[in-house]
Amino acid sequence: MSINIKTHLMFEGLAQKAIDLYTSAIPNSDVKSIKHYSDGTIEQAHITLNGNDYIVIDSPVKHEFTFTPAMSIFVTFSEESTLVEVYNILSAHGNVMMPLDNYGFSDKFVWFTDQFGVSWQLNLEAE
Known part of the structure; x- marks a missing residue:
């Protein structure tokens, strides 16, 4: 299977x-x-x-729904510079829900929706 x-x-x-x-x-x-x-x-x-x-x-059909932040693309980075670069590109014209910061569970984490409404969580891998 x-x-x-x-x-x-x-x-x-x-x-x-x-x-x-x-x-x-x-x-x-x-x-x-x-x-x-x-x-x-x-x-x-x-x-x-x-x-x-x-x-x-x-979709060729109009829907009454779109993306929701409850479902997001979670990306873990090994390099802070790459995380920041991707964040800057994807978050342009979007909405930041949790700004790039240290939240205790991660030294660098950010959660946002991009300009299309897709939710992203970007996380720096713990050293």
Whole structure:
């Protein structure tokens, strides 16, 4: 038996912008495949963010819901400079819920939503 689990991110017309932002901000990231609808929006894309698999789509159907901070992408960094660089890129035009700081459980931690409403938690690995 084989089981494959991937995070699925659904946008409404902004998937390409999100893909471009995420793959440029996170080191070792790539677009594996992409299929477009006739209007140019993304039917389905498979991307990796530092080796982790994601499916990204533009929904052709309008929904009454969007992303929630209760579900977030948690990223652990070994270098503070990389954490800060990724944070600065991804948090632009977003909303910071917990500013970059020492919260006791981590010397450097930040929790924010990006410009698309996707929630991110960035954490510096303990030494």
